[in-house]
Amino acid sequence: MAATMKDIAKQTGLGLATISSYLNGGNVREKNRIKIEEAIEELNFEVNEVARGLKTNKTKTIGVIIPELNMAFCTQIITEVEDLLRSRGYATIICDCRSDEKREEEAVEFLFHRRVDGLIIMPSGKQGKHLKKFTRAGKPVVLIDRKLKEIECDCVLVDNEWASRDAVERLLAAGHKRIGMIAGPQDIYTAKERYRGYCTAMENAGLLTEDRLVAHGDYTIESGAAAMKELVSRNPDMTAVFVSNYEMTMGAIIEINELGIEIPGQLSFIGFDNVEFAKANIPRLSIVIQPTQEIAGHVSELMLRRLEENGNQSERETIKLRTSFVEGKSVKE
């Protein structure tokens, strides 16, 4: 059995309060400090965080809910967030909800039950009602990649519309007119924004955005491949395509290979999100990349700040970041 504070109180002949004070950085007489440290060493004592948590009503644990741990974008953010939080003493419980709203709600319940001190979430659902549990309990919530109006919290977003418009404008500048897009699910915030960016760019160029030039996937590799196939068969005259997330980019490329289409000779291509993959491809892909490190930094920082504010909250913040563009050789001039 592990040693408890009681044990070292007994060992040192001091009272519980003194030990506690020592452990929490309070003032303790020099010679007592030494005695305590010796006892801790000898008995191999370690604070029981669970007991402490019961008393302080803080678990020093943050819940993180994401749509898919398997999505590169998520993983990149999560690794970083986990690292930052842990370096400040917080554990993170990660819940992968498989892009499923119901599972997301279950995860919220699960984490709330566990009394996590705060919640970081990249929402799959479009509703934020289930998150109210947290805000009502005075627990901070930080949203990634989506704004939910029902709920008062910080969010860290990416300017998806701009990202997408910028990409499409590059295709337009290269002289393309029949530009296809592989968009994400129509009920996902980021996906809608990226779609809007495409539309805006096309319209600004005086082109009409035809439905047949847009195929919707669900952010998976398979759906990206299927969408690519669809676009190609529906639009024999299409000369360029913009794909709006990493997994679908991969899927689209798989399908392009399958169909024997040559990039950029027969089709120009702009993908999304993963530099490494873009570089591994022949030809090197032009892609939009999101600042995952920065996102993670802001998310963690906001969470830690709220946690420390402890009640007297300052104004909620919404941070919007810009993507960048990495030029490859997949766009024909």
Next chain:
Amino acid sequence: MAATMKDIAKQTGLGLATISSYLNGGNVREKNRIKIEEAIEELNFEVNEVARGLKTNKTKTIGVIIPELNMAFCTQIITEVEDLLRSRGYATIICDCRSDEKREEEAVEFLFHRRVDGLIIMPSGKQGKHLKKFTRAGKPVVLIDRKLKEIECDCVLVDNEWASRDAVERLLAAGHKRIGMIAGPQDIYTAKERYRGYCTAMENAGLLTEDRLVAHGDYTIESGAAAMKELVSRNPDMTAVFVSNYEMTMGAIIEINELGIEIPGQLSFIGFDNVEFAKANIPRLSIVIQPTQEIAGHVSELMLRRLEENGNQSERETIKLRTSFVEGKSVKE
């Protein structure tokens, strides 16, 4: 403030034990059950897992330590493990130790402090001493991808030597003799095994394994690219290469593109671990894939079983799984 058991005891006029019994699936008189359920509903009561944990000395939380959350192999396993454990009521605290031994030790400390009920770890270090804390405390440890003799625990392994030998034998069968290998860090168990497989295959074929045909990377994309470059410059006569993990496979392909080498015309290629990437490449890559789902299944199952055994432990198990080979078009006959 959230309602406590005391509150519903008061509300229903029943004793604490009855409520506790109800909550833990004990027998309660029908009409009391109803009363309790009503009170729970009305007061919005939820068990405080922290308090329960203090009492039972169980946190219903499992620690997971992995080298890199960003490595596809890890993520695939983790997603699945998290899912399986959560469906049984266990939370997982994931710690990414960035393939660093020191950070791994810190993570072990961190999780032990947090009183997790068990530890699942894919070790970065070659020593298992720091894990003894867990076994001594009677907490189950499950190892992935590596056996550590200092410590008594279950492990789930992949037959890496076989995987590697099989791949190289395929290259040999296709008539290749000057076969290069991009191996992993020399101090990593799986990497050494894969290297051994390569050597065995070469030796069985009556070829000597020359040092200059082997380049060691550190399982990252960059190192894969660097290793590829090295191999090519050192071995102008090399006709095939085997790369022994996913990230290095990607890196190698990036470098191959960079150098303008054609696969399989100038160089035959067998990679590792990620079907999707293999399919996305032109030509489609032949690869070795590891059964991540299966690994995750066994890992979770072993952990849950140990957790339930509660003392009267059965014999420790070591499970060894086979990889499979997915044929692409990257090997020239």
Next chain:
DNA sequence: TTGAAAGCGCTAACAT
């Protein structure tokens, strides 16, 4: 600065 004691919300042994 230190000690004594109460209590965080729950479980479990014991008594009924």
Next chain:
DNA sequence: ATGTTAGCGCTTTCAA
């Protein structure tokens, strides 16, 4: 089947 009670290991008044 239910009530009473004593902790689990810690923090935190309150006094000294």
